[in-house]
Amino acid sequence: MASSSSLCLMVLVAAMASPASAQLSATFYDTSCPSALSTIRSAVTAAVNSEPRMGASLLRLHFHDCFVQGCDASVLLAGNEQNAIPNAGSLRGFSVIDSIKTQVEAVCSQTVSCADILAVAARDSVVALGGPSWTVLLGRRDSTTASEALANSDLPPPSSDLASLIGNFSNKGLDVTDMVALSGAHTIGQSQCKNFRDRIYNETNIDSNFATALQANCPRATGTGDGNLTPLDTTTPNAFDNAYYTNLLSNQGLLHSDQVLFNGGSTDNTVMNFASNPAAFSSAFATAMVKMGNISPLTGTQGQIRLSCSKVN
Ligand code: HEM
Structure with a gap:
């Protein structure tokens, strides 16, 4: 009887922990890449100081990432989602993300995902422009696919009621x-x-x-x-x-x-x-x-850590 009730408890705990977002963690890179967050913050602050609008563009990239297949950096893959109606000729900041990725790879090789870089860059952009801060949960992995069709269907148009x-x-x-x-x-x-x-x-x-x-x-x-x-x-x-x-x-x-x-x-x-x-x-x-940052992340062994944010490994 005791063992069946402890089994029930284990099942309950497992069920409560089942959303994928439960695997994201604020301390994810503390051991594997302790300088990841400061590297991203310095690069974002420099980019926003030189062009304030870049903070807006980086924040929007994270939104357009998360609403299409979840926060998996699918928006950064060349072509695909970038050709969708809400994105084409409109999304900006790709070269800033590429430059941040290069800097992060230099301190920790193939450890920090592009999806996490987007999430942290969005927060740091808001802070750089005088807005609130929050703790970014980490541990997202990068997709190997992207979908122009989903970008067209899941991102709201400005004509929305x-x-x-x-x-x-x-x-x-x-x-x-x-x-x-x-x-x-x-x-x-x-x-x-x-x-x-x-x-x-x-x-x-x-x-x-x-x-x-x-x-x-x-x-x-x-x-x-x-x-x-x-x-x-x-x-x-x-x-x-x-x-x-x-x-x-x-x-x-x-x-x-x-x-x-x-x-x-x-x-x-x-x-x-x-x-x-x-x-x-x-x-x-x-x-x-x-x-928003918790929308359907890839975690664990799903997806990959891209070497370059614009293409799959
Ligand atoms: C509620 C539904 C939303 C609609 C319909 C919408 C639509 C748009 C449109 C049409 C633009 C101008 C794009 C252009 O002319 O090139 C824009 C810009 C922007 N959106 Fe949204 N948006 C929405 C929600 C959001 C959310 C949730 C975020 C972030 C949390 C966001 C962040 C931004 C930012 C920061 C810009 C300016 C980007 C820049 O200057 O580069 N938007 N949005």
Whole structure:
């Protein structure tokens, strides 16, 4: 009887430990590569100091990695996902990641995955731009495959309505608060005209002075000025703060998918909370980043540790 109850206990413990994310650990490289984190941090800080937007680009790379096959560095493989609609001509930072990988390989050969480098670089980018910090769980391994089709289906387009965004994040195990908090990443970085043109010419829930100012750099005709850039947060474009949410309160969200978070729907209260309480946003963002970083990692003997992030070994 005693042995059957201890067996039950073992099964229960094993079941509780079964999500793949349970294998990630903050101390994963403490013995195998103690200088990994400081090497990544120095390189990210230098890159962001020389070009603040790079912090935004590195944060977005981690998001686009995790939402497609999980956080497995599939987005870094040349071709494939990089050709998908949300990524082509838009994702940046690959050469910074390649350079970090070279530096990390020089201190610890074939030990630190590209997927972990992306996760740490995202955190260090946010910190470098004045945002919150969090403990990055480590031990992800790199995929040997990537999927353009999954990138097209799983990354939300800027035309998304609120229900689609909620569903899209829920499919990845992220709740509505996570979704609203992670969207606050749009407090940094820039967008191309083609992604907000429809909003600034055709939508009514937009501040009219804001729309007029944006129209000067984003012509109405499709195909003209498509790639012209505007900050996602025009008030403090290079500061990781909560201005994204105060912008939404005054109908100054840049993307359609930004303003739907404050448009009379179920997420209005969360937006108002994050707008008035920067600490609440910082805490929710950090929590949601850890959750996003836990999406379906490869661990143990799955996948590989790539030697070069842009190609399989
Ligand atoms: C909620 C759904 C989301 C949609 C529809 C969306 C869409 C977009 C679009 C269209 C752009 C502009 C791309 C371009 O014009 O080249 C962009 C930029 C950006 N996104 Fe998102 N995004 C979403 C969520 C997120 C999340 C969860 C993060 C990170 C946690 C993120 C981080 C960024 C950053 C930092 C930029 C600026 C990148 C740069 O300047 O290089 N986004 N996003």
